[in-house]
Amino acid sequence: MIPYGRQNVDDDDIRAVVEVLRSAWLTTGPAVDAFEDGVREYVGAKHAVAVSSGTAALHAMMFAVGIGPGDEVIVPSMTFAATANAVVFQGGTPVFADVDPNTLLIDPASVEQNLTSRTKAVVAVDYAGQPCDYDVLRRICERHKIRLLADACHSLGAIYNGKRVGTLADASVFSFHPVKTITTGEGGMVVTDCDDLAARARLFRNHGITTDQRQRANLGTWHYEMVELGYNYRLTDIQCALGLSQLTKLDGWISRRQEIASLYRKAFLGKSGIRALGIAPGASHAYHLFVVRVPQRDAAFKAMRDKGIGVNVHYVPVHLHPYYRGRYGTEMGMCPMAESAYLSVLSLPMYPGLSDEDVRFVAQSLTGIVIP
Numbered sequence: 001m002i003p004y005g006r007q008n009v010d011d012d013d014i015r016a017v018v019e020v021l022r023s024a025w026l027t028t029g030p031a032v033d034a035f036e037d038g039v040r041e042y043v044g045a046k047h048a049v050a051v052s053s054g055t056a057a058l059h060a061m062m063f064a065v066g067i068g069p070g071d072e073v074i075v076p077s078m079t080f081a082a083t084a085n086a087v088v089f090q091g092g093t094p095v096f097a098d099v100d101p102n103t104l105l106i107d108p109a110s111v112e113q114n115l116t117s118r119t120k121a122v123v124a125v126d127y128a129g130q131p132c133d134y135d136v137l138r139r140i141c142e143r144h145k146i147r148l149l150a151d152a153c154h155s156l157g158a159i160y161n162g163k164r165v166g167t168l169a170d171a172s173v174f175s176f177h178p179v180k181t182i183t184t185g186e187g188g189m190v191v192t193d194c195d196d197l198a199a200r201a202r203l204f205r206n207h208g209i210t211t212d213q214r215q216r217a218n219l220g221t222w223h224y225e226m227v228e229l230g231y232n233y234r235l236t237d238i239q240c241a242l243g244l245s246q247l248t249k250l251d252g253w254i255s256r257r258q259e260i261a262s263l264y265r266k267a268f269l270g271k272s273g274i275r276a277l278g279i280a281p282g283a284s285h286a287y288h289l290f291v292v293r294v295p296q297r298d299a300a301f302k303a304m305r306d307k308g309i310g311v312n313v314h315y316v317p318v319h320l321h322p323y324y325r326g327r328y329g330t331e332m333g334m335c336p337m338a339e340s341a342y343l344s345v346l347s348l349p350m351y352p353g354l355s356d357e358d359v360r361f362v363a364q365s366l367t368g369i370v371i372p
């Protein structure tokens with residue numbers, strides 16, 4: 001089976017992890033600082049806070065900006081459920097915006113339509129690895145004095161108008177799950193230029209306690225204070241060593257992802273039934289996913305799986321999940337573009353280790369299956 005996504009772990013990665021296993025710190029040690037510095041410098045942000053997953057990063061970000069009961073946060077419906085769930089974790093209400101049918105990125109017009117006096121933030125999701133239209137979203141958020149946040153779990157390494165993802169919103173989050181562009185097994189990060197947001201995220205990942213164990217060891221004190229309700233969302237040194245080693249290879253991997261994307265695009269040129277998603281001008285795409293839209297998607301999905309090709313579907317629009325329908329009264333018809341996209345999207349295998357031969361096999365299989 002060719003999977004839709006797969007990590008790449010080499011001997012350097014393994015050596016880096018083993019080195020930590022032999023060291024004094026397995027968690028909250030120097031590898032955490034090193035990985036945070038690595039990501040911070042890579043994206044060009046002032047602060048980075050490593051946490052235990054992308055979901056934890058979203059939660060920490062919602063806490064940091066002060067989302068609470070009565071607050072609304074606008075999220076696109078075409079995303080992973082965790083984007084909206086993080087708002088609910090903090091007692092806020094997610095409000096679902098529709099997406100642009102060409103890119104499946106949040107539609108700024110739909111954001112405007114969903115603004116109310118209770119709106120506190122908008123979350124941009126860089127679907128498939130393509131940055132949203134941050135200039136337009138920034139203008140909307142500034143005009144209404146609300147936060148612009150980024151769920152950049154797909155787009156570490158992507159660039160928008162010359163600026164790296166991670167510097168385009170008040171705070172941005174990454175995931176290091178094995179299918180994402182770099183991995184720590186499980187892991188995530190909040191990046192921001194704002195001192196206060198970074199300090200709050202740091203507090204949140206360690207029970208709301210003002211110092212960590214290593215700081216107390218260095219200060220020669222046992223005393224600590226818990227000033228907020230936080231969680232244990234820490235990422236281990238073992239994982240951070242893997243992440244830092246992975247980070248050195250990120251640019252090469254993104255280039256390979258972009259190569260694979262152009263092979264797919266060439267193969268589907270003139271095949272009227274298969275439509276790759278559009279790319280906005282000024283965007284450099286990280287290609288976490290390569291998504292096409294096809295007619296009779298369910299049949300295409302099954303035929304591809306039967307050929308041993310691990311296609312997938314991203315995503316069930318979040319407002320259609322039973323939890324949101326039941327608790328927030330969301331329903332069919334609220335985000336028509338996301339709903340119709342859901343019926344036709346298919347994610348094709350996309351990861352740096354995929355060979356040109358595999359790409360041709362996937363493309364030929366799909367063109368043989370899809371009857372326009």
Ligand SMILES: *Cc1c(COP(=O)(O)O)cnc(C)c1O
Binds near residue numbers: 080083175
């Ligand atoms: C992967 C992902 C998450 C969650 O990340 P985890 O590390 O799996 O918790 C959140 N949002 C989006 C868009 C994702 O793709």
